[in-house]
Amino acid sequence: MAERGPVRITGVHAISALGRGADALLAGVLAGAPAFTPVHRFDTTGRRVTVAATLPEVGALADELTDAVDRACRAAGLDRTHRAGAALFLATHGGPLSLPAPAGDPPGPPEAAPEVPALAGHLARRCGLGGRTRTYTTACVSASTAVADAATLIGRGDLDRVVVAAGYLVEPDQYALFDAGRALAADGAVRPFSAGRQGLLLGDAVVAVVLESARAAAARGAPTLATVAGWGRAGDAYHPCQPHPEGHGLARAVETALRRAGLAAAAVGYVNANATGTPYSDASEAAALGRVFGGAAGRVPVSSTKSVHGHALEASGLLELVVTVLTLGHGKLPVNAGWLGPDESCPVDVITDAPRPAPTPHALTLNAAFGGANTALLVSAP
Numbered sequence: 001m002a003e004r005g006p007v008r009i010t011g012v013h014a015i016s017a018l019g020r021g022a023d024a025l026l027a028g029v030l031a032g033a034p035a036f037t038p039v040h041r042f043d044t045t046g047r048r049v050t051v052a053a054t055l056p057e058v059g060a061l062a063d064e065l066t067d068a069v070d071r072a073c074r075a076a077g078l079d080r081t082h083r084a085g086a087a088l089f090l091a092t093h094g095g096p097l098s099l100p101a102p103a104g105d106p107p108g109p110p111e112a113a114p115e116v117p118a119l120a121g122h123l124a125r126r127c128g129l130g131g132r133t134r135t136y137t138t139a140c141v142s143a144s145t146a147v148a149d150a151a152t153l154i155g156r157g158d159l160d161r162v163v164v165a166a167g168y169l170v171e172p173d174q175y176a177l178f179d180a181g182r183a184l185a186a187d188g189a190v191r192p193f194s195a196g197r198q199g200l201l202l203g204d205a206v207v208a209v210v211l212e213s214a215r216a217a218a219a220r221g222a223p224t225l226a227t228v229a230g231w232g233r234a235g236d237a238y239h240p241c242q243p244h245p246e247g248h249g250l251a252r253a254v255e256t257a258l259r260r261a262g263l264a265a266a267a268v269g270y271v272n273a274n275a276t277g278t279p280y281s282d283a284s285e286a287a288a289l290g291r292v293f294g295g296a297a298g299r300v301p302v303s304s305t306k307s308v309h310g311h312a313l314e315a316s317g318l319l320e321l322v323v324t325v326l327t328l329g330h331g332k333l334p335v336n337a338g339w340l341g342p343d344e345s346c347p348v349d350v351i352t353d354a355p356r357p358a359p360t361p362h363a364l365t366l367n368a369a370f371g372g373a374n375t376a377l378l379v380s381a382p
Helices: 020-031 061-076 081-085 115-127 138-155 173-180 214-219 246-259 279-299 312-328
Strands: 009-017 086-091 133-136 162-168 205-212 226-235 299-304 362-369 374-382
Touching: 009 020, 009 061, 009 138, 009 214, 009 312, 020 312, 061 086, 061 115, 061 162, 061 205, 086 115, 086 138, 086 312, 115 133, 133 138, 133 374, 138 162, 138 226, 138 312, 138 362, 138 374, 162 312, 205 214, 205 312, 205 374, 226 312, 246 279, 246 362, 246 374, 279 362, 312 362, 312 374
Parallel strands: 086 133, 086 162
Antiparallel strands: 009 205, 009 226, 162 205, 226 374, 362 374
16 A cells, blocks of 8 residues: 555653653753763662763653653543554563552552563553554664654554654663673763764653554644654664664665655755764764765754763654654754764764754654664654
């Protein structure tokens, strides 16, 4: 079946170390003040790095995901009937996922932590979503892959409405792995594309986004925050951990997203980059942008908001999609914090001093993961 036009984003909700809700996220990324502070959630004694972007007073991940899904649905204006037919696609790593008791049940001992597929079903029941569920655990492209799948199914008419949710709360196991692997920035700052960059830092994110077909959204008079105009996925088949040095896979993902959207590369006015602040991957991403944009690569505004809110692993793709949607809607592009100076291996136009006006209504948000997985989502303001 032929695809039926851009997929609409009608509701969002997000929490991160920048605060709770879309307004806090937008204000935080436009302010450009990094949210990295000493970790108090667990003991970091003996670690090389002791900071992350964590939000104080968070609940269990299952609780926070339930709240995010409900709030995104409310923001989109979904009533009980609309929710009943909606699917839920969930991206998360897992971890301690204690479940709240169903409404009206007497207090009792907490349920055992569920497997991730069980969590998706639980969230759907709690939030009144009666459609199918899917789970994604494909590392740092989990959430962006879920969005691409949802857009594909909606675009070809298989589904009318999908809620995509994603969550990661900084926890000791993954933190220890990244620290032991010397992937964390020892200077406590994330400096994407910058000279002197030392690595990434982890951050909290719990996010939900409502995606709908144009027909379904129009039928209930829903607001459109943005459209997912195109999407692409490609693998490097190069190395278990390192991206291709010339960015082949990421470039193919971007080219696929542009082709699906029917847009030329010149239409893109902003790239929310995957750039984690690690030397090798940032250079690879810059090479990919060079392959796509050619001689214009140095004139396309680029920033990585991981420099402010940290790397949220499986939830990164959804958090950064929401950032891109909000900043396009506001008409201002966020800064790339932590900048020390240009690096000749990253010849891109990095937004460093202050937010810039958005020159076009079209933007890319990119993600990559170990194993050579790459995703590109192309979003357009209404």
